[in-house]
Structures are given as C-alpha cells and as structure tokens.
Amino acid sequence: MALKFQYLLAILAVIFLCSDVSSAPLSGGRRGAIVGGWRKIDPNNKEVVxxxxxxxxxxxxxAKTKLQYKTVVEAEEQVVSGINYKLVIQAIDGTDSNKYEAIVWVKAGAIELKQLSSFRKLD
Structure with a gap:
C-alpha cells in the first residue's frame, strides 16, 4: 500500500510541476506567441527591419536583381525551430515600387543562423 501511495505522490508532483510551468519555453520566450501559429508583429521593430x-x-x-529596400509594410512571426518572419516589403525596382512577400527563418544562438525561405512579388 505504501508503494502505491509513493507512486501516486510522484505522479501528482509531475502533474503539478508540468502545470505550473510558464508558456515561455514553448513560445521561445516571446509573450503571446503560439507555437506553429502566425502572430502579427510591429513592422517597425528593429529586428523586423x-x-x-x-x-x-x-x-x-x-536572382541577380537590383531591388532597393524601402520599408516593411506588414509583419508576422511564427515560432518553429527558431522563428519564421513573414514580411510584406515595399521595394523599388528601377522606377517601379512593388510589394514582395518574404519569409525569413532565424535561429538565435551563439551563432545566429538566418535564411531566406521564400520570396515572391505580390500582385
């Protein structure tokens, strides 16, 4: 009987500890972030720019092009193994100003990794 009681206490302790943990580790330390979901963020944020x-x-x-960065119009982030940034960027192509959607993956750490995952012109 005492052994069953010890197992029960151990299980309750695990449940208590797991339920008392903040969501920060799941959201990469970002308040309000949902793992796997997209969340709107400030397009003027230094990291976004x-x-x-x-x-x-x-x-x-x-692509061997000569686009010139103008501004980020919209921004969203997605917590994955790192963070995906979905950006709508205003850029100048010669004399035309166009919007482009880019997804940039960033993995923070001792050495920050960054990769352009996709880039397309918006209509």
Whole structure:
C-alpha cells in the first residue's frame, strides 16, 4: 500500500510541476506567441527591419536583381525551430515600387543562423 501511495505522490508532483510551468519555453520566450501559429508583429521593430533588408539583399544575390529596400509594410512571426518572419516589403525596382512577400527563418544562438525561405512579388 505504501508503494502505491509513493507512486501516486510522484505522479501528482509531475502533474503539478508540468502545470505550473510558464508558456515561455514553448513560445521561445516571446509573450503571446503560439507555437506553429502566425502572430502579427510591429513592422517597425528593429529586428523586423533588419530581416526585411536581409530578404532584399539575399533575393538580389540569388536572382541577380537590383531591388532597393524601402520599408516593411506588414509583419508576422511564427515560432518553429527558431522563428519564421513573414514580411510584406515595399521595394523599388528601377522606377517601379512593388510589394514582395518574404519569409525569413532565424535561429538565435551563439551563432545566429538566418535564411531566406521564400520570396515572391505580390500582385
């Protein structure tokens, strides 16, 4: 009987500890972030702007174009193994101003990894 009681206490302790943990580890420390879901964020945020410029630079290098970054119009983030940033970027192509959707994946750590996952012109 005492052994069953010890098992029961151990199970209750695990349940208590798991239910008392904040959601910060699941959201990558970002308040209000939902793992796997997209959440709107401030397009003027310094990190968002840096990622917008990175997206334009990477696209220019890959596609041999000469787009010029203007601004980030809309921004969303998605917590994955790192963070995906879905950005609507206003850029200048010659004399035309167009909007582009870019997804930039960022993995923070001792060495930050960053990758342009997709880039497309919006109609």
């Amino acid at each position: 840096e990622n917008g410029k990175f997206a334009i630079d990477e696209h220019n290098e890959e």
